[in-house]
Amino acid sequence: MNTAHTSAGGNEPQHQGPPGRHTSLPPLTPETCKLAVKGACLVSDLCQIKNGGSHPPFSAYAFSRRTLRRGEALYRAGDALLNLYQLYAGSVKLRITNLSGIEQIVSFPTTGALLGIDGIETGTYTCDAIALEDSVVCMIPFSELASSSCNDAKMALRLNRAIAHEASHYRHLLMTLACLNSEERVASFLMDISEKMAANGYSPRQFVLKMTREDIAHHLGMKLETVSRIFTRLQTAHVLDVRRRHLNIRDPDALRKIGAGQ
Amino acid sequence: MNTAHTSAGGNEPQHQGPPGRHTSLPPLTPETCKLAVKGACLVSDLCQIKNGGSHPPFSAYAFSRRTLRRGEALYRAGDALLNLYQLYAGSVKLRITNLSGIEQIVSFPTTGALLGIDGIETGTYTCDAIALEDSVVCMIPFSELASSSCNDAKMALRLNRAIAHEASHYRHLLMTLACLNSEERVASFLMDISEKMAANGYSPRQFVLKMTREDIAHHLGMKLETVSRIFTRLQTAHVLDVRRRHLNIRDPDALRKIGAGQ
DNA sequence: CGGGACATTGATTAAGATCAATTTAAGTGG
DNA sequence: CCACTTAAATTGATCTTAATCAATGTCCCG
Numbered sequence: 033m034n035t036a037h038t039s040a041g042g043n044e045p046q047h048q049g050p051p052g053r054h055t056s057l058p059p060l061t062p063e064t065c066k067l068a069v070k071g072a073c074l075v076s077d078l079c080q081i082k083n084g085g086s087h088p089p090f091s092a093y094a095f096s097r098r099t100l101r102r103g104e105a106l107y108r109a110g111d112a113l114l115n116l117y118q119l120y121a122g123s124v125k126l127r128i129t130n131l132s133g134i135e136q137i138v139s140f141p142t143t144g145a146l147l148g149i150d151g152i153e154t155g156t157y158t159c160d161a162i163a164l165e166d167s168v169v170c171m172i173p174f175s176e177l178a179s180s181s182c183n184d185a186k187m188a189l190r191l192n193r194a195i196a197h198e199a200s201h202y203r204h205l206l207m208t209l210a211c212l213n214s215e216e217r218v219a220s221f222l223m224d225i226s227e228k229m230a231a232n233g234y235s236p237r238q239f240v241l242k243m244t245r246e247d248i249a250h251h252l253g254m255k256l257e258t259v260s261r262i263f264t265r266l267q268t269a270h271v272l273d274v275r276r277r278h279l280n281i282r283d284p285d286a287l288r289k290i291g292a293g294q
Numbered sequence: 295m296n297t298a299h300t301s302a303g304g305n306e307p308q309h310q311g312p313p314g315r316h317t318s319l320p321p322l323t324p325e326t327c328k329l330a331v332k333g334a335c336l337v338s339d340l341c342q343i344k345n346g347g348s349h350p351p352f353s354a355y356a357f358s359r360r361t362l363r364r365g366e367a368l369y370r371a372g373d374a375l376l377n378l379y380q381l382y383a384g385s386v387k388l389r390i391t392n393l394s395g396i397e398q399i400v401s402f403p404t405t406g407a408l409l410g411i412d413g414i415e416t417g418t419y420t421c422d423a424i425a426l427e428d429s430v431v432c433m434i435p436f437s438e439l440a441s442s443s444c445n446d447a448k449m450a451l452r453l454n455r456a457i458a459h460e461a462s463h464y465r466h467l468l469m470t471l472a473c474l475n476s477e478e479r480v481a482s483f484l485m486d487i488s489e490k491m492a493a494n495g496y497s498p499r500q501f502v503l504k505m506t507r508e509d510i511a512h513h514l515g516m517k518l519e520t521v522s523r524i525f526t527r528l529q530t531a532h533v534l535d536v537r538r539r540h541l542n543i544r545d546p547d548a549l550r551k552i553g554a555g556q
Numbered sequence: 557c558g559g560g561a562c563a564t565t566g567a568t569t570a571a572g573a574t575c576a577a578t579t580t581a582a583g584t585g586g
Numbered sequence: 587c588c589a590c591t592t593a594a595a596t597t598g599a600t601c602t603t604a605a606t607c608a609a610t611g612t613c614c615c616g
Contacts, residue, residue, distance in 0.1 A: 128465065128469060130469060130473065130554075130555070131554060132554060132555045132556065134469075134473040134555060136468065136469050136472050136473055138465055138468060149458065149461070150458075150461070150462075150465070152454055152455065152458040153455050153458035153459050153461070153462050158462070158465070178447065178450070178451065179447070181443075181450055182444070182447045182450060185440065185441070185444045188440070188443055188444060188450060189440065191454065192414055192453065192454065192457060193414065193415050195454060195457040195458050195461060196411065196412075196414040196415035196457050196460075197415050198458075198461045199411070199412070199415075199457060199460045199461040199464055200412075200415050200420070202461055202464030202465055202467075202468055203390065203400055203412070203420070203464055205468060206398065206400060206464055206467060206468055206471065207390060207392060207396075207398050209468065209471045209472055209515060210398050210471055210512075210513075210514070210515030211392065211396045211398055211515070213571075213572090214571080214572070244593090244594065244595090245594075245595065245596095246594085246595095250472075251472075252472070253471060253472030253473070254572075254573090255572075255573060255574080256594090256595080257572090257573080257574085257595090257596080257597085258571095258572060258573075259595095260595060260596055260597080261572090261596085261597080263595095263596095264596075264597085276580080276581075276594085276595075292392075292393060292394065293392070293394045293396060294394065475603075475604090476603080476604065506561090506562065506563090507562075507563065507564095508562085516604075516605085517604075517605060517606080518562095518563085519563095519564080519565085519604090519605080519606085520603095520604060520605075521563095522563060522564055522565080523564085523565080523604090525563095525564090526564075526565085538562085538563075538612085538613075539562095
């Protein structure tokens with residue numbers, strides 16, 4: 033009954049590096065922000081707000097970036113909330129480990145996602161944010177964001193919505209865990225990824241899973257063997273092809289139906 | 295596999311009344327707010343902000359209250375977000391019903407809770423809020439709250455935290471559903487209620503469950519028969535006494551241990 | 557004092573966990 | 587560049603938990 037897994041989770045601390053010793057990129061400007069075109073770049077908007085008002089030119093406010101190696105932690109549960117982060121490239125897992133050592137992956141943020149929201153309630157992060165591949169984030173000092181929200185109603189609403197979106201995401205995952213059986217959960221999970229891929233301009237049919245079977249299992253409240261079995265079952269049913277991390281959705285409609293609980 | 299329950303959910307539409315036809319109480323003031331003493335009354339704070347500034351006296355801003363009969367809906371999924379509500383007395387269930395008719399109770403707010411946050415992301419509520427007993431809420435026009443947040447950093451942070459708290463709650467429930475077996479889930483659920491009772495000044499050992507076994511089951515992702523069996527099992531183990539909705543926790547430490555996953 | 561919602565209990569079945577053994581692929585260092 | 591090491595994934599056999607189906611009991615309310 034819940035044998036506290038000693039989280040052998042391979043892709044972790046090897047190249048962790050001491051705190052602070054991480055590659056830093058030149059600051060980001062609205063011009064160089066690749067997300068800006070999609071109207072999804074909080075950083076870029078913050079720059080423009082600063083620039084538009086009676087403030088110094090945005091370059092003084094341009095936000096620094098940080099690169100993460102695979103397995104490296106962006107922040108850990110218990111760290112003080114100093115920054116939010118917008119994910120510019122790569123992907124991350126947000127993990128909670130409870131007292132008994134049982135772990136749960138609460139989300140797999142990808143490009144465009146805002147990270148660190150789990151620290152807003154108490155001022156201390158409650159999750160570990162671990163890079164699933166080499167990634168780039170842009171650092172947004174929370175104080176900066178809070179003061180912007182204060183002067184600008186639009187930015188305030190945007191922050192509110194970002195936090196509310198986080199809640200939404202958990203509500204959705206909750207439904208998945210509470211109402212669906214294992215096969216349906218996996219299907220729903222894959223559909224979610226597929227939609228996110230499409231939203232980011234990639235193929236919704238073919239993609240590479242950045243996380244292990246164990247990560248998926250810890251996300252969906254099941255065992256990794258079950259995830260594996262369900263993949264093969266879906267392959268046998270000609271719904272998808274899976275070879276290791278490479279996924280090819282053969283029958284999106286079928287997958288959608290299964291993920292919705294028939 | 296997921297036989298879409300036709301939600302016979304007894305305590306519902308009988309005395310629903312047409313929209314708008316509900317008992318209204320006189321407006322609330324900081325003086326009459328029972329929650330204010332605990333520093334938890336958003337309404338009272340809003341009044342004082344208005345009153346403190348160059349605004350009209352708070353009486354012009356005092357917020358109206360509304361009573362709900364058991365089974366009545368405060369709002370429903372799909373309704374436009376106009377107000378947040380602070381729950382002054384009673385208790386509520388927040389329910390999501392998905393396309394296949396499967397339902398999930400995402401929370402059981404009680405006295406002091408802020409309701410309607412599920413509408414902030416999109417401007418449309420995503421849950422049904424159903425009173426579990428006769429209840430009183432105070433209506434907070436969202437526009438009012440948003441503009442207060444704009445002028446007052448403290449209020450802004452408070453709203454942010456309220457939304458973040460919602461996310462926190464779901465994260466916690468997520469852990470419960472994903473990592474614990476049925477017995478542990480029920481124990482965890484009861485401990486949560488116990489703590490909430492204590493926080494509101496009631497006995498953490500003895501209380502009455504306002505919700506049915508089916509509601510609990512729909513909250514914890516299991517079947518009502520299982521909930522019932524686990525209650526009797528915990529009673530047999532001398533952890534608690536349960537007679538219908540009346541609960542008496544005999545061994546809080548044991549219950550806590552079980553709820554934490556041993 | 558009924559009627560109906562709510563709750564309990566029992567017998568059986570099915571889904572997923574667990575235990576265990578391979579297989580496959582990806583790095584790593586010689 | 588290849589052999590070696592190790593992490594990750596697959597597959598099988600068995601066991602446990604909770605779902606399912608069904609009957610009965612109890613209490614609340616009119």
